[in-house]
Amino acid sequence: MAPFHRLASIFSTLRTRLAAPYKGEWIGDPLRVAIFTAKFICFAHLTVEYSYTVSHGVGPSMLPTFEVIGDCFVVSHRHRFGRDVMVGDIVVYNIPVNNNNSIGVKRVLGMPGDYVLTGTPHSYHSESAANTRxxxxxxxxxxxxxxxxxxxxxxxxxxxxxxxxxxxxRGKVVATVKSPFDFQWMENSFKKVDDDDTIER
Amino acid sequence: MARWGSAGTQARSFLGQFTHHLIRYATWLPPLICVKEYVADLTFINGPSMYPFLNPHYNESLRRDLCLTYKRYSWKNLKRGMIVIFRSPENPKTTQVKRIVALEGDRVRTRPPYPYEYVNVPEGHVWVEGDGENTKDSNYYGPISAHLITGRITHILLPWDRAGRVRWWEHPERPGLHKGLF
Incomplete structure (x- = not known):
């Protein structure tokens, strides 16, 4: 008997032996169960990847908005590739200068065509790395x-x-989850000024 | 009980059978999308930017080359000479196909539209250029982040006469490239 046929017969024997206690049940066919599981995993992955995910960030860079450690936020992947992102939104992105798959969470201060300052205001005399330009x-x-x-x-x-x-x-932060009982929608703090609003000095 | 996944023993209406088969085939869509996104994909090449390697008859016919794109860990293990597909840094809705000329740490002598004569490719970036004359590449928008790369072209599938593996490692190095200077 050719080696392939021997292997195939061993496999089919194994399949029937494994399935014997569940004959006639839906779980009685391990191959079908495996395929169904793979299909379901793919479906779940795509559903999550293209809708909303909950992730957390670590670091002091967003301090008044997010704590250094332990804050979770909801990311809407409808806004991937910058769709409908506006100035003032907090976005999740791949850091362009890193070789690993690391993620940054920052606030958008300028969209294409806007003019931005490349330095840090009021810190031109300090020697920080962010102050090179x-x-x-x-x-x-x-x-x-x-x-x-x-x-x-x-x-x-x-x-x-x-x-x-x-x-x-990769997406836009739409809500923060500081604890399981503290869910807050994130609002863009840059709002259009109405004519009724008065500036108080 | 009927065998799980079978159409059942008793005869159904035409609409019932049709819906049944429709749903059965639709369950294969998520695995298909996952494979296309994370493992491998078929890509048609548009435009003249990789002339004469891809689309050598772009000005004679509307036929486009069909290529196999490998997508696993596309931002890793990049080498000079590879042909990669990436989202355009100018317009995230479009993708482009170019050849990697320089990796991070290399110094490149640029070509006309670029404002400076030499450029050091920064960390996590690559310098991409098309093979042809009519191309809008890193000389136009500068070095691109390796994370923009979504896949590398491994095989040409159509047309038959040029079908085969892409031997990117046999591509000669571009003059004016200084490897790993800083």
């Missing part, structure tokens, strides 16, 4: 965005590695 003003190139952390003194962002391609954006 001093008071330069630049127009964000097409297809890119300018991301800056809320805690500008402890953040590595576009001030260091320049504008981030929109294609690297």
């Amino acid at each position: 001093k008071d330069l003003m630049l127009q964000v190139p097409p297809g890119h965005c300018w991301v800056v952390g809320d805690n500008i003194t402890a953040s590595r962002d576009s001030r260091i590695y320049g504008p981030v391609p929109l294609a690297l954006i």
Whole structure:
């Protein structure tokens, strides 16, 4: 008997032996169960990957908004590749200068065509790394965005590695989950000013 | 009990059978999408940017080359000479196909539209150029992040006369490339 036929017969014997206690049940066919499981995993993965995921960030760069450790947030992947992202939104993106698959969470301060300052205001005399390009003003190139952390003194962002391609954006933060009982929708703090609003000095 | 997954023993209406088969085949869509996104995909090449390696008859016919794209860990293990597919840094809706000329740490002598004569490719970036004359590549928008790369072209499938493996390692190095200077 050819080796392939022997292998096939061993496999079919194993299949019937394994299935024997469950004859006639849906679980009685291990191959079908395996295929069904694989299909379900693919379906679940795609559903999560293209809708909403909950992830957490570590680091001091977004400090007033997110704690250094332990804050979870809901990421909407409808906004991947910068779809419908506006200035003021917090986005999750692949850090362009890293070789591993590391993720950054920062606030968008400029969309294509906007003018941004490449330095940190009021810190031109300090020797921080984010201050290498001093008071330069630049127009964000097409297809890119300018991301800056809320805690500008402890953040590595576009001030260091320049504008981030929109294609690297994985999603937008739509809500924070500080604890299982504390769910808050995230709102864009940059709002259109109505004519009724008065500026108080 | 009927065998699980079979159409059943008793005769059904035409609509019932039709729905049954439709749902059965639709369950294969998620695995298919996963394979296309994470393992391998078939890609048609548009445009003249890789002339004469891909689409050598772009100005004579509408026929496009069909290529096999490998997508596993596309941002890792990049080598000079590979042909890669990436999302355009200028417009995230479109993808482009170019050849990797330089990796991070290399120094490249640029070509005309670029404002500086030499460029050091920064960390996590690659310098991509098309083989042809009519191409909009890194000389136009600068080095691109390796994370933009979604796949590398491993085989040409159509047309038959040029079908086969892409021997990117046999591609000569571009003059003006200084490897690993800093």
